[in-house]
Amino acid sequence: MDNPVFQxxxxxxxxxxxxxxxxxYKRFYNYxxxxxxxxxxxxxxxxxxxxxxxxxREKLSHVESPNFYLYSSFRYVLxxxxxxxxxxxxxxxxxxxxxxxxxxxxxxxxxxxxxQVKLQKAIKTLTxxxxxxxxxxxxxxxxxxxxxxxxxxxxxxxxxxxARSLLALKEKVxxxxxxC
Amino acid sequence: xxxxxxAQKYVHYKENDFLTxxxxxxxxxxxSADSEQFWQEVINAVPQQRETIENARTYLRNITFTTHTxxxxxxxxxxxxxxxxxxxxxxxxxxTTRVHSIRRRALLRIAAAVAAIILAAGAYLVxxxxxxxxxxxxxxxxxxxxxxxxxxxxxxNANSKITYRKNWKKGKERxxxxxxxxxxxxxxxxxxxxxxxxGEKFLVHTKDITVTxxxxxxxxxxxxxxxxxxxxxxxxxxxxxxxxxPDIIMEPGQLVAYNEADQQLITAGASPEKFTAWKEQKLxxxxxxxxxxxxYLEDNFGKKIIMENKELNNRTVNGPILISSLDDALxxxxxxxxxxxxxxxxxxxxxxxxxxx
Numbered sequence: 001m002d003n004p005v006f007q008x009x010x011x012x013x014x015x016x017x018x019x020x021x022x023x024x025y026k027r028f029y030n031y032x033x034x035x036x037x038x039x040x041x042x043x044x045x046x047x048x049x050x051x052x053x054x055x056x057r058e059k060l061s062h063v064e065s066p067n068f069y070l071y072s073s074f075r076y077v078l079x080x081x082x083x084x085x086x087x088x089x090x091x092x093x094x095x096x097x098x099x100x101x102x103x104x105x106x107x108x109x110x111x112x113x114x115x116q117v118k119l120q121k122a123i124k125t126l127t128x129x130x131x132x133x134x135x136x137x138x139x140x141x142x143x144x145x146x147x148x149x150x151x152x153x154x155x156x157x158x159x160x161x162x163a164r165s166l167l168a169l170k171e172k173v174x175x176x177x178x179x180c
Numbered sequence: 181x182x183x184x185x186x187a188q189k190y191v192h193y194k195e196n197d198f199l200t201x202x203x204x205x206x207x208x209x210x211x212s213a214d215s216e217q218f219w220q221e222v223i224n225a226v227p228q229q230r231e232t233i234e235n236a237r238t239y240l241r242n243i244t245f246t247t248h249t250x251x252x253x254x255x256x257x258x259x260x261x262x263x264x265x266x267x268x269x270x271x272x273x274x275x276t277t278r279v280h281s282i283r284r285r286a287l288l289r290i291a292a293a294v295a296a297i298i299l300a301a302g303a304y305l306v307x308x309x310x311x312x313x314x315x316x317x318x319x320x321x322x323x324x325x326x327x328x329x330x331x332x333x334x335x336x337n338a339n340s341k342i343t344y345r346k347n348w349k350k351g352k353e354r355x356x357x358x359x360x361x362x363x364x365x366x367x368x369x370x371x372x373x374x375x376x377x378x379g380e381k382f383l384v385h386t387k388d389i390t391v392t393x394x395x396x397x398x399x400x401x402x403x404x405x406x407x408x409x410x411x412x413x414x415x416x417x418x419x420x421x422x423x424x425x426p427d428i429i430m431e432p433g434q435l436v437a438y439n440e441a442d443q444q445l446i447t448a449g450a451s452p453e454k455f456t457a458w459k460e461q462k463l464x465x466x467x468x469x470x471x472x473x474x475x476y477l478e479d480n481f482g483k484k485i486i487m488e489n490k491e492l493n494n495r496t497v498n499g500p501i502l503i504s505s506l507d508d509a510l511x512x513x514x515x516x517x518x519x520x521x522x523x524x525x526x527x528x529x530x531x532x533x534x535x536x537x
């Protein structure tokens with residue numbers, strides 16, 4: 001348990017909890033915006049992650065790294081919500097992979113023009129996941145191991161989503177049987 | 181690592197291989213004596229890579245990310261919503277009454293937590309304007325759950341909006357304004373339904389009707405010129421804004437539909453579970469004509485849907501329709517009606533009879 005604030009929360013200390021919520025709200029808002037500009041989805045995801053945290057606060061003692069726990073839950077929930085939302089609003093590009101967007105990478109203006117162009121090109125060869133790893137590791141201070149497992153979790157999530165759509169398809173087939 | 185194996189590993193590295201190598205990143209962002217020594221060795225082992233390495237290093241040092249910062253008001257508003265949600269998820273006092281004597285110790289602990297919560301809430305009230313309005317809305321195809329200041333829950337269907345005051349004072353009527361459709365689960369303030377105090381009332385206003393509630397579950401669907409109310413449990417009364425119709429006291433399982441155009445009022449039996457099936461992303465209307473289903477989909481997903489063969493509009497399609505997405509719903513419908521779905525442009529969808537039938 002590396003975070004004393006978590007200890008307070010387990011004891012039901014609402015003031016400590018409020019501080020933690022607000023701190024992570026800012027961080028996750030920033031992180032989430034790299035995936036979507038829909039702030040409703042980000043807000044809903046943060047609410048969901050923290051409601052779950054609060055409801056399970058008495059069982060948190062096994063959580064080794066609260067920071068990792070929160071980041072991985074948030075990423076999982078947000079990506080899930082973005083996918084659901086795209087599906088529902090009939091988005092033509094719904095098939096696209098939801099990744100950390102390259103448009104949020106800034107190239108320093110201190111470089112000379114030639115290097116700026118080269119760097120822009122180099123960035124384009126990186127995947128969203130690779131950029132996200134840099135962001136999490138060096139801007140959000142997660143450990144290398146944590147970053148790796150956060151990005152792995154999303155792979156599992158993809159399988160879950162696939163399983164769910166198969167289930168939906170089955171439901172449809174049942175409905176036709178019912179009609180005939 | 182030996183010099184040869186280092187050479188072997190890094191001789192074929194391109195710029196982006198270095199960029200994505202965790203240990204290389206480590207060296208650039210958080211250099212240590214170890215990493216410094218290691219990468220110097222690499223440069224010595226494969227001098228032809230010196231420029232690539234230096235470029236990669238410059239690149240990494242010059243990458244940053246856009247910062248998105250929410251305003252303080254957004255952070256505070258979000259915390260307040262969350263605070264209400266965790267309060268609402270507390271066990272209901274009514275349910276704990278019976279176990280008082282057995283769980284006295286547990287209760288004492290709960291009491292302490294509640295006191296802390298009330299204190300924090302009190303401090304917050306002082307700092308905030310009491311009359312501020314909160315708005316919760318959903319886009320096309322989106323469903324949201326909202327917890328109101330008194331712990332009542334609202335499931336807001338797609339393309340809908342509720343407005344309510346930020347702070348609800350005890351002893352004052354609780355009021356919500358609705359456009360679109362929502363399912364309300366209202367918290368009880370009093371269990372005696374025959375003696376409703378003014379301060380225990382919960383009011384939902386649409387443009388034509390006001391629903392007065394004590395504590396109950398009901399669905400209001402106000403779309404275009406029509407308002408429909410279905411009561412699942414409890415007791416509510418309806419008041420018509422134009423004063424032309426007398427108030428109606430509704431019983432569970434009843435549906436009241438009012439049409440603004442002809443001021444027609446219909447009362448019927450309804451299955452509340454079916455009416456509110458949208459919560460489970462299914463659409464179940466009562467003896468729905470294709471025309472009704474298409475109107476519903478238009479209202480909820482924001483697309484214009486044109487049925488080419490007008491005769492089909494009057495066909496009845498029973499059974500649940502999956503409305504998790506417009507694609508899903510149209511797929512089911514078009515299969516039943518034997519039409520094809522043509523996306524004419526981004527906002528218009530055409531249903532056309534399948535040829536050669």
